[in-house]
Amino acid sequence: MITARGLARRFTARGRTVDAVKGVDIDVAEGELVGFLGPNGAGKTTTLRMLTTLLKPTSGQATVGGCDLLADPLGVRRRIGYVAQAGGTWQDCKVIEEIEIQGRLYGLTKAESLARGAELSEQLDLSGLEQRLTKTLSGGQRRRLDIVLGLIHRPGLVFLDEPTTALDPQSRANLWEHIRSLRTEHGVTVFLTTHYLDEADSLCDRILVIDNGEIAAEGTPDSLKAGVSGDGVTIGVPLASTGAAAEIAGRLTGAHEVSIVEDTVRFRVPRGDVAMPELLRALDAAGIAMESMQVHRPTLDDVFLTLTGRSLRDAEAATPTPEAARVP
Ligand SMILES: Nc1ncnc2c1ncn2[C@@H]1O[C@H](COP(=O)(O)OP(=O)(O)OP(=O)(O)O)[C@@H](O)[C@H]1O
Numbered sequence: 001m002i003t004a005r006g007l008a009r010r011f012t013a014r015g016r017t018v019d020a021v022k023g024v025d026i027d028v029a030e031g032e033l034v035g036f037l038g039p040n041g042a043g044k045t046t047t048l049r050m051l052t053t054l055l056k057p058t059s060g061q062a063t064v065g066g067c068d069l070l071a072d073p074l075g076v077r078r079r080i081g082y083v084a085q086a087g088g089t090w091q092d093c094k095v096i097e098e099i100e101i102q103g104r105l106y107g108l109t110k111a112e113s114l115a116r117g118a119e120l121s122e123q124l125d126l127s128g129l130e131q132r133l134t135k136t137l138s139g140g141q142r143r144r145l146d147i148v149l150g151l152i153h154r155p156g157l158v159f160l161d162e163p164t165t166a167l168d169p170q171s172r173a174n175l176w177e178h179i180r181s182l183r184t185e186h187g188v189t190v191f192l193t194t195h196y197l198d199e200a201d202s203l204c205d206r207i208l209v210i211d212n213g214e215i216a217a218e219g220t221p222d223s224l225k226a227g228v229s230g231d232g233v234t235i236g237v238p239l240a241s242t243g244a245a246a247e248i249a250g251r252l253t254g255a256h257e258v259s260i261v262e263d264t265v266r267f268r269v270p271r272g273d274v275a276m277p278e279l280l281r282a283l284d285a286a287g288i289a290m291e292s293m294q295v296h297r298p299t300l301d302d303v304f305l306t307l308t309g310r311s312l313r314d315a316e317a318a319t320p321t322p323e324a325a326r327v328p
Pocket residue numbers: 011012013018019020038039040041042043044045046047195321322323325326327
């Protein structure tokens with residue numbers, strides 16, 4: 001469904017050059033639900049905009065839905081649906097008007113647009129809202145309407161740019177179910193971007209991790225996590241004892257990646273539950289009182305940390321808002 005090779009995009013604005021995407025290779029097979037995971041500014045939207053013909057690559061090539069991205073952009077557009085991060089509805093339009101306009105834009109008759117809209121509205125739990133102005137919909141309803149609009153012409157491949165950003169946890173979980181059903185019940189191939197670890201983990205068959213415009217890793221959530229060696233352990237100790245506690249932790253069987261962060265000592269061991277009694281005894285013998293303890297199985301954040309040396313959450317916090325660098 002998607003094959004991209006060396007896809008790159010450079011922006012030049014006010015004398016400054018940004019290599020937003022640095023030559024990525026992407027393969028997505030028919031029927032897959034693939035997530036593009038990375039912090040703000042990693043290059044997700046830029047890649048998506050290239051794959052959907054909205055932005056010309058600086059270099060590289062791609063086939064999307066069987067059509068060449070550069071030679072046949074119209075063919076690509078006919079075969080894909082695209083749901084942008086900001087959505088595409090006009091606030092003073094009724095739901096039914098949006099559906100009709102979108103269908104007509106794709107060459108459907110009014111009757112076909114409304115019939116297809118009714119079918120999709122039922123599948124995405126929007127029935128009964130046809131006469132409502134879109135500005136009166138909840139965030140979750142509006143995102144589901146965006147998806148209805150993206151699917152009106154029955155594309156085999158749909159791109160969703162951060163589909164659940166700004167939704168509350170319940171609406172996110174609800175939308176995940178709908179996204180899953182696009183694939184399981186309608187055979188639609190889904191390529192979505194996200195910076196939510198839990199979303200990538202629970203929703204996607206396969207994940208491409210992007211950082212600084214480059215693919216840092218790819219695989220199923222489980223295979224990526226299996227690449228992180230061991231459980232993560234964090235113990236809280238008095239500030240004055242962190243050095244001694246880190247030394248003790250480092251002597252545990254198989255301990256690695258030992259670090260001190262404020263009054264905590266963090267490290268990895270093959271089995272956190274097995275290491276704990278030994279650690280407690282050693283800390284007791286050294287007269288160090290452990291104040292807290294956390295053991296966790298590897299997460300996708302650990303994957304990101306192992307790959308890039310940064311936690312995805314920290315990377316998010318440290319990234320300046322992309323708008324600051326955008327060309328107007
Ligand atoms: N039109 C533009 N002009 C200049 N720089 C741009 C432009 N669009 C994006 N960039 C820069 O390219 C980089 C990648 O941006 P992009 O929007 O693709 O990231 P992202 O991973 O989608 O982030 P987010 O999660 O915030 O949407 C950022 O440094 C951004 O500032």
